[in-house]
Amino acid sequence: MIPEIGHFALILALLVAFVQATMPMVGAHRGNQAWMAIARPAALTQFGLVAVAFGCLTQAYVTSDFSVLNVFQNSHTAKPLLYKISGVWGNHEGSLLLWVMILSLFGSAVALFGTNLPPGLRARVLGVQAMIALGFYLFMLLTSNPFERLSPVPLNGNDLNPLLQDPGLAFHPPMLYLGYVGFSMAFSFAIAALIEGRVDAAWARWVRPWALAAWCFLTAGITLGSWWAYYELGWGGWWFWDPVENASFMPWLAGTALLHSSTVVEKRDTLKGWTILLAIVTFSLSLLGTFLVRSGVLTSVHTFATDPARGIFILGLLIVVIGGSLALFAWRGPALVSTGVFQPISREGALLFNNLVMTTAAAAVLLGTLYPLLLDAIGGGKVSVGAPFFNAVFIPLMVPMIVAMAVGPLLSWKRADMKPALSRLWAAGGVMIVAMIAVWAVETDGPFMGIVGIGLAAWLFMGILSELAGRIRLLQGSLSESLSRLRRTPRAAWGMTLAHLGLAITIAGMTGAGAWKVESIQAMKPGDRVSVAGYDFVFDGARSGTGPNYSILSGTFRVLRDGQLVTMLYPEKRVYNVSQQPTTEAAIHTTFLGDLYAVVGDEDETGAFVTRLYFNPLVGWMWAGVLIMVFGGVLSLSDRRHRVGAPKKRGAGLAQAASA
Amino acid sequence: MSKRAIYLVPLSVFLVMAVYFAIGLTKDPKIIPSALIDKPVPEFSLPPIDNGAPQGYGKGFSSADFKAGEISVVNVFASWCLPCRAEHPFITKLSKMNVAKVYGLNFKDTPKNALKWLQELGDPYDAIGADPRGRVGIDWGVYGIPETFVVDGTGKIYFKYVGPLNGDILENQILPVIEKLKR
Numbered sequence: 124m125i126p127e128i129g130h131f132a133l134i135l136a137l138l139v140a141f142v143q144a145t146m147p148m149v150g151a152h153r154g155n156q157a158w159m160a161i162a163r164p165a166a167l168t169q170f171g172l173v174a175v176a177f178g179c180l181t182q183a184y185v186t187s188d189f190s191v192l193n194v195f196q197n198s199h200t201a202k203p204l205l206y207k208i209s210g211v212w213g214n215h216e217g218s219l220l221l222w223v224m225i226l227s228l229f230g231s232a233v234a235l236f237g238t239n240l241p242p243g244l245r246a247r248v249l250g251v252q253a254m255i256a257l258g259f260y261l262f263m264l265l266t267s268n269p270f271e272r273l274s275p276v277p278l279n280g281n282d283l284n285p286l287l288q289d290p291g292l293a294f295h296p297p298m299l300y301l302g303y304v305g306f307s308m309a310f311s312f313a314i315a316a317l318i319e320g321r322v323d324a325a326w327a328r329w330v331r332p333w334a335l336a337a338w339c340f341l342t343a344g345i346t347l348g349s350w351w352a353y354y355e356l357g358w359g360g361w362w363f364w365d366p367v368e369n370a371s372f373m374p375w376l377a378g379t380a381l382l383h384s385s386t387v388v389e390k391r392d393t394l395k396g397w398t399i400l401l402a403i404v405t406f407s408l409s410l411l412g413t414f415l416v417r418s419g420v421l422t423s424v425h426t427f428a429t430d431p432a433r434g435i436f437i438l439g440l441l442i443v444v445i446g447g448s449l450a451l452f453a454w455r456g457p458a459l460v461s462t463g464v465f466q467p468i469s470r471e472g473a474l475l476f477n478n479l480v481m482t483t484a485a486a487a488v489l490l491g492t493l494y495p496l497l498l499d500a501i502g503g504g505k506v507s508v509g510a511p512f513f514n515a516v517f518i519p520l521m522v523p524m525i526v527a528m529a530v531g532p533l534l535s536w537k538r539a540d541m542k543p544a545l546s547r548l549w550a551a552g553g554v555m556i557v558a559m560i561a562v563w564a565v566e567t568d569g570p571f572m573g574i575v576g577i578g579l580a581a582w583l584f585m586g587i588l589s590e591l592a593g594r595i596r597l598l599q600g601s602l603s604e605s606l607s608r609l610r611r612t613p614r615a616a617w618g619m620t621l622a623h624l625g626l627a628i629t630i631a632g633m634t635g636a637g638a639w640k641v642e643s644i645q646a647m648k649p650g651d652r653v654s655v656a657g658y659d660f661v662f663d664g665a666r667s668g669t670g671p672n673y674s675i676l677s678g679t680f681r682v683l684r685d686g687q688l689v690t691m692l693y694p695e696k697r698v699y700n701v702s703q704q705p706t707t708e709a710a711i712h713t714t715f716l717g718d719l720y721a722v723v724g725d726e727d728e729t730g731a732f733v734t735r736l737y738f739n740p741l742v743g744w745m746w747a748g749v750l751i752m753v754f755g756g757v758l759s760l761s762d763r764r765h766r767v768g769a770p771k772k773r774g775a776g777l778a779q780a781a782s783a
Numbered sequence: 784m785s786k787r788a789i790y791l792v793p794l795s796v797f798l799v800m801a802v803y804f805a806i807g808l809t810k811d812p813k814i815i816p817s818a819l820i821d822k823p824v825p826e827f828s829l830p831p832i833d834n835g836a837p838q839g840y841g842k843g844f845s846s847a848d849f850k851a852g853e854i855s856v857v858n859v860f861a862s863w864c865l866p867c868r869a870e871h872p873f874i875t876k877l878s879k880m881n882v883a884k885v886y887g888l889n890f891k892d893t894p895k896n897a898l899k900w901l902q903e904l905g906d907p908y909d910a911i912g913a914d915p916r917g918r919v920g921i922d923w924g925v926y927g928i929p930e931t932f933v934v935d936g937t938g939k940i941y942f943k944y945v946g947p948l949n950g951d952i953l954e955n956q957i958l959p960v961i962e963k964l965k966r
Contacts, residue, residue, distance in 0.1 A: 363865050400793060407797075442801050449794040456790040493800070510863040511891055644903050735903065 126191050129179025130270040133220075136172035136227070137260035139165050143253035147246035151318075159246035166234035166249050169256065170227040177211075177224045180269050184211050189280055192273040193217060199282040199701055201672040209293035210283045215433075216269035218296055222413060223259040225297075225304040226252065229333075233308070240329065247315035248308075255307055258440045266433045282672065282701035291351035298344030299371055303409035305337025306378055310406035313399045314448055317455040322399065327389035330402065332760055334385060338378050339756040345371050346749045357707030357722045359640065359737045361745070364513045369492040370412035373485050377405040380481035383474045391471055391536060393463030396456045397478070403452060407445040408485065414441065415492070466538040473531030480524040487516040518572070525579045525630065528623060529586025533593070547593055551585035569638050576634025584627035591620050618759025622752045629748030635717065635741025642738075646731035656738035658719060659683040660692075665723055665732055673697040678723030678732065682712065692721040718742045819940045824849050825922035829912025833894040840898060841911025844886050848910070849938035854883040854964050856957070857932040858908070859925050861892040862900035867929045870947035871904050877953060878907035882961050883933070887911040890920045890928055933957065935964045 143165035150158025180193070184207050189195040197214045198207060206213075212221040230252040237245050263269070286292070312330045316322045348368065353361040362368065381401040387394045414437045465471040491512050529551055533544040558581035562574050592598070594616070595608040641656040649664035663679040680692040692710035699706070712719040717740035724733035819825075826846050831839030849855055858874050860867040878885045887908035889897050892915065901911075914920050923932070924943075933942040942960045944952060 365865055396790070404793070438801070438805055445797055446794065446801065449797050453787075453791045453794045457787050493803075642899070644899075 125179050125182055126188070126270040126272065129176040129183075130268065132172045132175040132179070133260065133264060133270075136169050136176070136223075137257065137264060139169045139172065140253045140256045140260055143169060144250055144257050148250040151243045151246040151250070154243075156242065159242050162246045162249035162253075163234040165253070166227070166230040169253070170224075170231040173220070173224045173227045176270075177220055180217060180220060181208060181211050183270075184208065187280065189278070190272055190274070190276040191269075192271040193269045195273055195277055195280045197283050198280040199672060200279055201700070202283065202288070203671050205290070205293060206283055206288045209287070212296050212300075213283050213287045213293075216263065216267045218300075219259060219263050219267060220269055221297060222300050222304060223256055223263070225300050226256050226259070226307060229304060229308055230256070244312075244315055244319065244326075247318055248311045251311040251314045252307065255311075255444065258444065262433075262436055262440060266436055280701075282699065285673070285697070285699040285702060285704045285706050286355065288672075288699075289351060289355055291347050291355070295344055295347040295351060298340050298347055299412075300344075302337045302339075302341025302344050302371075302378075303374060303413060305333055305340055306374060306381075306402075306406045306409045308333035309337070309381060309402040310448070313402035314451065317399060317451050320455060320458045322388065322395040322459055324389050324392060327385050327398070331382070331385045331389065334378060334381050334402075334405075335756055335760050338375070338382055339753050339760070341371065341375050341378060342749060342753050342756070345375060346746065350746060353742070354709045354711055355706065357709050357735070359642065359709075359720050359739050361636065361742070364491070364510050366415060366492050369488050370415040373488050373492070374405050374408040374412055376481045376485035376488065377401060377408050380478040380485075381405050383477050383481075387463075387471050387474050391463035391465065393461040393465065393471065394475070395459045395461050396452075399456065399459070400452060401478070401482075403445075403448045404482075404485075407441075407448075408489075410441060410444060463537075465536070468534065468541055469539045470531065470534045470536045472539075473527060473534055476527055477524065477531070480520055484517065484520050487520070488513070491516070522575070522579065525583050528626075529583050529589075532587070532590045532619070532623075547589050548586055551582050551589055554585045555579075555582040557581075566639055573634055573638030576638065577631060580627045580631035580634065583630065584624060587620055587623045587627065613762055615759045615762040618755040618757075618762070621755030621758060623755075625748045625751030625753075625755060627748070628744050628751060632741045632743070632745030632748055636739050636745060639740045640737065641740075643736045645734060646727060646729075647734045648729075648731045653734075653736060655719075655736045656717075657684065658689065658738065660719075660721065660734075660736050662732070662734060665726070670697065672701070673699045676723065676726075678710075678721070678734070680710070680721050680734075680736075682719055690719065692719065694721045694723045696723055696725070713743045715743070716740060819924050820943060822940055823938050824934055824940055825919075827919045827922055829888070829914055829919055832889060832897050832911060832913045834898055839913075840901075841887070841889075841906070841908065841913070843912045844910045845912075846938065848884075848886075849934050852936040854936055854961055855886055855934040856883045856961075857886045857888055857923075857934060859888045859890050859920065859923070859928045859930045859932075861890045861928055862896040863892065864928050866947035868904070870929055870949065871907070873948040873950060873953050875905060875907040877948075877957065878909070880958075882958070882965075884909045888920065888923070888925075889913045889915075890925060891915065891917045931957070933960050933964070 143162055146158045147162035147165075150156070150161070180191075182188075183191045183194050184198055185204070187194065187198060187200045187207070189198075193214060193216050194210075197217075198210045202210070211217045230249060233240075233245065233248060233252070237248075240248070309330050312326065312333070316326055345368075348371070349361045352363065353359065381398065384394050384398045384401055388398045463471070529548060530541075530544055533547055534541075555578045559574050559578040562569070562577045566573060594612065595605045597605050599605075643653055643655045645653060647653065647662040649662055652659055652661045654660075659682070661681040661683065663681060665676055665678040668675045668677060674697070676696045678692075678694050680694070682689045682692060690712040692712060694710040695708040697706045697708060698704070707722050707724075710721045717738055720737040720739055722735040724735070726732050824846050828845035828847075829843050831841045831843040834840040856877065860871075860874075874885065874887075877883070885908050887906075887910070889911055892913070894913065894915075897913070912919070917925070923930075929945075929947050931944045931948060932940055935941045941964060942957075944956060948957065
């Protein structure tokens with residue numbers, strides 16, 4: 124009964140979305156207030172209905188109702204409750220339901236808190252939102268119904284893919300989706316603006332918090348996935364240029380560009396067409412990201428749905444959404460008038476440079492990800508072009524951007540002089556050279572890119588600090604004046620500073636993990652001792668045991684440094700009962716300079732265990748840097764500018780809803 | 784270019800991509816035509832992986848090895864290729880069955896990473912040839928990896944599979960082909 128309620132709620136939501144997608148748009152065109160006003164209650168009703176559907180599916184999972192096909196395929200009675208719940212979105216149908224629920228949640232946030240938006244704009248934004256939702260409802264109801272019944276009812280389920288039974292991965296998809304769907308708001312605003320033919324500072328002020336919130340979620344989501352790969356896949360890697368990772372990375376790159384260009388629209392009333400295009404591209408890449416994972420068009424370790432009927436529907440949906448919006452852009456875009464002018468050497472110029480690098484990078488990732496698919500079209504096959512391509516493209520793009528990142532914030536708007544800006548960076552240059560020499564002295568045999576990477580990180584970190592020091596006039600006036608300037612620095616400025624500092628720390632971490640990783644793979648018997656990067660790993664043996672729905676082999680390592688115990692490590696190898704699929708659970712001890720990382724493998728005939736021991740330098744910096752970046756984003760979201768912006772009184776509700 | 788034309792560029796780029804997508808989706812990924820099927824293996828000679836020692840690692844192999852009357856499987860792999868990692872257990876399984884000689888073509892890889900990979904996952908190959916620049920790979924028609932070829936006793940390429948092997952493909956495609964060639 125309950126699954127039928129869910130199914131019915133979904134059909135009702137489809138009908139409501141249809142009303143919401145048509146009447147307010149027509150109303151806005153004709154200036155009919157009553158028709159426009161339908162958008163608000165429709166958006167709220169839609170959310171209510173999807174929430175009911177989602178609740179029904181969750182109920183089926185929690186109670187292990189195997190008469191529902193989806194639950195049978197992805198759940199099991201012995202699974203812990205957390206993974207019963209995360210199983211709801213750990214599959215194709217359920218993840219779409221989550222996607223559309225977040226979409227309608229954001230739509231109702233605009234309906235509730237957008238009371239100060241011009242009524243026409245609000246009606247159109249909600250109309251566009253409903254059009255996107257309409258596509259998703261149709262897709263679900265026609266090809267991917269999560270509530271499909273199964274008869275006869277099986278005694279137990281197939282269990283969730285064991286790799287997905289992990290706390291990191293339980294929250295990875297919702298985070299990513301909050302990011303993807305968040306960019307749908309920027310998209311809806313862009314389409315509404317194209318229809319109205321007007322883009323102004325007020326518009327940018329509305330788009331920015333959504334883009335920023337989406338960016339924060341996406342950054343956190345990507346990092347969760349990367350962190351999961353690091354500790355779960357068991358070979359110490361954290362990024363593989365896998366199609367599914369790329370699928371989330373492309374909207375991140377485009378979204379980062381969007382964040383920066385929307386600042387220019389807000390402050391300088393220029394780059395309008397470009398910003399609109401970025402909003403469209405970012406959401407298009409988000410859609411592509413959602414579907415690349417789902418349609419099975421690309422081979423990947425993550426893919427779990429292959430069905431040509433879905434593929435065709437997805438393609439149709441992508442063509443309508445992306446093609447339609449780009450056609451609208453081609454038609455209405457030329458009408459957008461920019462008033463601001465600027466010289467190449469200026470803050471606008473620097474932000475535009477950022478945009479060019481980010482979009483080029485996104486295009487390169489797109490090419491590398493779709494290249495195998497293009498091959499398929501001309502008679503090749505499903506293949507991986509892999510890291511050599513991406514590294515060759517990415518590093519040359521990112522090096523100049525990071526160099527410029529320290530300079531950009533020092534330039535003034537409109538027109539700037541390079542000389543005074545550079546003269547404020549002598550300290551950064553000095554620290555960079557010292558850091559590079561220090562790295563060279565310590566890691567003489569290390570790769571050259573290691574020295575470059577640390578140098579860039581030091582340059583960026585110090586460059587950002589110099590900018591902060593200049594902003595508060597440190598050492599130029601009295602200390603109390605500097606402190607009071609520090610206190611008065613708006614949160615948005617703090618957000619920028621922190622996000623950029625975080626990136627510098629992340630770059631140092633990536634460099635360390637990439638350049639100076641130490642590993643040792645061997646067969647060890649209990650009592651054996653192996654030395655890795657100055658640490659002695661003593662193997663104390665391995666024990667078998669059982670978990671809730673798996674059996675475990677658990678190893679014990681004592682890690683010593685100069686005879687002193689540093690830590691104990693307990694890596695595990697699990698074999699899940701239902702699928703008989705093994706997973707590795709690496710044991711990790713994080714220190715300031717790097718992670719001690721141990722993996723235990725199978726026992727051989729002689730009673731020895733295959734063990735893999737790593738020292739992964741500076742990995743903790745990578746995660747810490749990202750956390751700082753996200754914190755910077757959240758801080759910027761809480762800026763009072765978003766709450767008491769020029770023509771707006773209640774932007775705060777929006778910002779809070781977006782960050783909630 | 785006029786201003787209006789510039790605004791048309793994104794749409795045009797997208798439409799070209801959509802056409803490719805459409806063709807890609809309608810293709811059955813399992814059926815891959817190859818110009819090389821029923822042709823003799825290209826002429827080549829691959830050195831072993833350079834491990835510092837004079838004889839290298841993995842023996843190396845050349846086109847002459849395929850004319851000795853034995854059925855062979857050539858698996859193109861690299862340490863940077865994630866799907867290769869996924870198929871590695873099945874290559875190992877195939878190798879243990881002793882139904883064919885299993886050659887590894889190490890494609891566009893560095894010796895250091897390749898050796899590390901083999902040490903970590905095990906070396907299932909009867910011989911490995913290193914192709915760091917991908918020159919021989921091009922002769923074999925390698926687009927991206929993994930790819931697996933079955934070569935008959937006379938050195939003719941009989942079957943090609945693109946993408947990672949799994950238990951199903953091994954049982955139902957690779958092994959039947961080898962069985963057929965045996966008779």
